[in-house]
Amino acid sequence: MTKLVRLDKDKLMNQNLEKKEFNTPDFVYIPFPPKKEDLKKEAHIKKESLLYPGVYAPISGKLSGIDQCLLFPGKRVNCFVIQNDYEEKSESTKPIRKKITGLEKREFLDCIFDLDLKNRLEKNLSSTLLISGIDDEPYIENEAFLQRENTKAIMDGIDAILSLQQNSKAIIALKNTDSKTILAYQNILGMYKNIEIKFVDDLYLIGKEPFLKKYLKLTEAFYLKTSEVYEIYVNLKKRKPLLEKYITISGNGVSKPLIIKTKLGVKVSSLFNKYYLEDLMDCAFYVNGLMGGVQLNLNQLLVSKDLEGIIVMKRVKKVSKACVKCGKCISICPIHSNPMLAYKLGIKVECIHCGLCTYICPSYIPLQKYLSGDDGE
Numbered sequence: 001m002t003k004l005v006r007l008d009k010d011k012l013m014n015q016n017l018e019k020k021e022f023n024t025p026d027f028v029y030i031p032f033p034p035k036k037e038d039l040k041k042e043a044h045i046k047k048e049s050l051l052y053p054g055v056y057a058p059i060s061g062k063l064s065g066i067d068q069c070l071l072f073p074g075k076r077v078n079c080f081v082i083q084n085d086y087e088e089k090s091e092s093t094k095p096i097r098k099k100i101t102g103l104e105k106r107e108f109l110d111c112i113f114d115l116d117l118k119n120r121l122e123k124n125l126s127s128t129l130l131i132s133g134i135d136d137e138p139y140i141e142n143e144a145f146l147q148r149e150n151t152k153a154i155m156d157g158i159d160a161i162l163s164l165q166q167n168s169k170a171i172i173a174l175k176n177t178d179s180k181t182i183l184a185y186q187n188i189l190g191m192y193k194n195i196e197i198k199f200v201d202d203l204y205l206i207g208k209e210p211f212l213k214k215y216l217k218l219t220e221a222f223y224l225k226t227s228e229v230y231e232i233y234v235n236l237k238k239r240k241p242l243l244e245k246y247i248t249i250s251g252n253g254v255s256k257p258l259i260i261k262t263k264l265g266v267k268v269s270s271l272f273n274k275y276y277l278e279d280l281m282d283c284a285f286y287v288n289g290l291m292g293g294v295q296l297n298l299n300q301l302l303v304s305k306d307l308e309g310i311i312v313m314k315r316v317k318k319v320s321k322a323c324v325k326c327g328k329c330i331s332i333c334p335i336h337s338n339p340m341l342a343y344k345l346g347i348k349v350e351c352i353h354c355g356l357c358t359y360i361c362p363s364y365i366p367l368q369k370y371l372s373g374d375d376g377e
């Protein structure tokens, strides 16, 4: 059995998590595709219009220029800038679909806007669906919040996927500590006969595909996150792409933890400018969490599908000491890798960048930096 670890968490950190909506950014930034296709400056763009294969406009407005931005985990990209006209003029005029179950598989797939999601549904769909409703990173709560706000939509989305194959069933995995989300499902679960909930322990990484499948002994199941199921629901029901997502901002460096529903392509700095007035000079920003995240400058960072949140921590100087050869970093690694090889010999080792070896090291050695090819300074 793969080792999974129970983390020490500060229970007060996300107390009073408050929700905000950031629907009217002044600008959004669209990364160029690998092979740049021309979009004319000053051209008017309609909301949800197709810009490139699989890329849609989150707002309506005019193309106003080009800017260099940053995507998690640190890739610099050139972007087209769309200046919002606040008219929200949309490309699609198709009516909402009344029924999303019972579609033919081809018709179903033609409704999916995200190319990677479509490809996975096309190639790997099986008769058992495993849906992870788990946020693995401590203090990031996007999946939990999404489920509580859209419980029925998620159940309808699962039902629509199940209707593609006879005798199929779905299992939603939830942490047994997430009582609010469990309650949200319990109120409507009886309406869906082929969907059940399984509770799992609050262990780090348990929501990730290989770990969850092993833990529940469902190695053949087709895995989706609840956010992906919700996206499928929006694609099918509203016949449009999902161009917004939840971002958690938390940590001991901010006055209030927030969960923000925001458009894709927005600069993270504009969220901070709107919601946080405090001086954050002496803080470190952990993009996508304290464990598997990376420290980045937020100035040009964009909200993308891969961005889950920012944990803002007051800087505490932890001085690294010499390795005491305790071996804890090796024994905690969930994929049985050896971070010491990267640290001591500069050898590239297999790594899923979970951060557990850095978390456990009694000498505060930033092993993750060596694992990502940095020199650790």
Ligand code: SF4
Residues within 6 Å of the ligand: 329, 332, 333, 334, 335, 336, 337, 338, 339, 350, 351, 352, 353, 354, 355, 356, 357, 358, 367, 368, 371
């Ligand atoms: S960060 Fe990499 S080496 Fe360290 S515990 Fe995680 S998977 Fe193993």
Ligand code: SF4
Residues within 6 Å of the ligand: 322, 323, 324, 325, 326, 327, 328, 329, 330, 340, 343, 360, 361, 362, 363, 364, 365
């Ligand atoms: S956990 Fe830290 S101190 Fe222990 S062996 Fe690994 S690097 Fe050395």
